[in-house]
Amino acid sequence: MPIILTGHFDIKVLPYSMPLFPETIEIRLPKTKIAGNVAEITWSDQKKTVHSSYQLRMVCPCAKCRNTHNPDPNAVRGPIGVPPFVEIEAFDWVGNYALNFMFSDGHNSGIYTYKHVRELDESANGV
Numbered sequence: 659m660p661i662i663l664t665g666h667f668d669i670k671v672l673p674y675s676m677p678l679f680p681e682t683i684e685i686r687l688p689k690t691k692i693a694g695n696v697a698e699i700t701w702s703d704q705k706k707t708v709h710s711s712y713q714l715r716m717v718c719p720c721a722k723c724r725n726t727h728n729p730d731p732n733a734v735r736g737p738i739g740v741p742p743f744v745e746i747e748a749f750d751w752v753g754n755y756a757l758n759f760m761f762s763d764g765h766n767s768g769i770y771t772y773k774h775v776r777e778l779d780e781s782a783n784g785v
């Protein structure tokens with residue numbers, strides 16, 4: 659049984675132009691569990707993007723994961739110790755510009771802008 663969490667973005671008044679935003683997000687747990695679950699996003703232009711929970715976890719933009727305060731230029735600029743089977747347990751909307759994911763490793767401080775998430779998919783597909 660896939661786990662499906664669906665959120666609908668209720669768009670009424672936008673203070674600024676937001677051409678792309680997620681209309682629905684479904685978090686699915688594949689039947690054959692090999693690498694956590696995936697977030698399938700349907701955008702306002704009807705394009706669908708699919709992101710593995712591991713991919714999203716590894717690009718977490720929060721200051722702790724980016725380690726931006728470490729003066730060592732060779733420091734790891736990404737989260738360390740993330741289990742390969744990490745899963746998205748929940749998500750929430752942040753204002754009208756971003757998403758927040760709660761991961762099974764207990765991490766939930768990343769604010770993922772729509773632009774960032776959309777670009778993840780486009781860079782993965784070479785678009």
Ligand SMILES: [Zn+2]
Nearest residue numbers: 718720723768
């Ligand atoms: Zn983080």
